[in-house]
Amino acid sequence: NAGVTQTPKFQVLKTGQSMTLQCAQDMNHNSMYWYRQDPGMGLRLIYYSASEGTTDKGEVPNGYNVSRLNKREFSLRLESAAPSQTSVYFCASSRTSGKVADTQYFGPGTRLTVL
Amino acid sequence: SQKIEQNSEALNIQEGKTATLTCNYTNYSPAYLQWYRQDPGRGPVFLLLIRENEKEKRKERLKVTFDTTLKQSLFHITASQPADSATYLCALITNAGKSTFGDGTTLTVKP
Numbered sequence: 001n002a003g004v005t006q007t008p009k010f011q012v013l014k015t016g017q018s019m020t021l022q023c024a025q026d027m028n029h030n031s032m033y034w035y036r037q038d039p040g041m042g043l044r045l046i047y048y049s050a051s052e053g054t055t056d057k058g059e060v061p062n063g064y065n066v067s068r069l070n071k072r073e074f075s076l077r078l079e080s081a082a083p084s085q086t087s088v089y090f091c092a093s094s095r096t097s098g099k100v101a102d103t104q105y106f107g108p109g110t111r112l113t114v115l
Numbered sequence: 116s117q118k119i120e121q122n123s124e125a126l127n128i129q130e131g132k133t134a135t136l137t138c139n140y141t142n143y144s145p146a147y148l149q150w151y152r153q154d155p156g157r158g159p160v161f162l163l164l165i166r167e168n169e170k171e172k173r174k175e176r177l178k179v180t181f182d183t184t185l186k187q188s189l190f191h192i193t194a195s196q197p198a199d200s201a202t203y204l205c206a207l208i209t210n211a212g213k214s215t216f217g218d219g220t221t222l223t224v225k226p
Contacts (some may be wrong), residue, residue: 043216048213
């Protein structure tokens, strides 16, 4: 039981490049989330998916797109990376379906640097 | 605008003492509140959840209180140990399911 896995662990991009961050969970959870965490700050919600087939914007969605590929996988895409997107990205999942969130289980994070 | 504040960025205490961390919020009506622990280079790990109609929750050496009148949650670690050193995050979750995290408080327990 791996929990929440994220790939890659580290990534360096040049401004304007694109990339997709992958996230998968094996806990049969309904809801999945993408956060970013900047140094000394808390987590800010980028997008979330309450259930398979649905996605909603969070607090800071600009510059990102997401795909809930199936119940297990939720990917985050940067179409044209900018230095302001340098951050640590965390994926999380929770059991509850629908609107009320439950305990969130986090992945180990992806450390992204945009030059 | 909605705001979550956790007390001072850093808290230093002596081993064996009780650590008290504060989470204050404004312009929010959370359905419940969660506390997470985050170690350097790792994702947050869930510790405790308290609902809006609950005053207090306990788990081993941890205790959390929730005062919706004061718009405040207190998180206590009793008999603190150096292994408790970490950053602690509070998260507010609304009835719509949206979660918002505070910036965290870094606790250092000195032997």
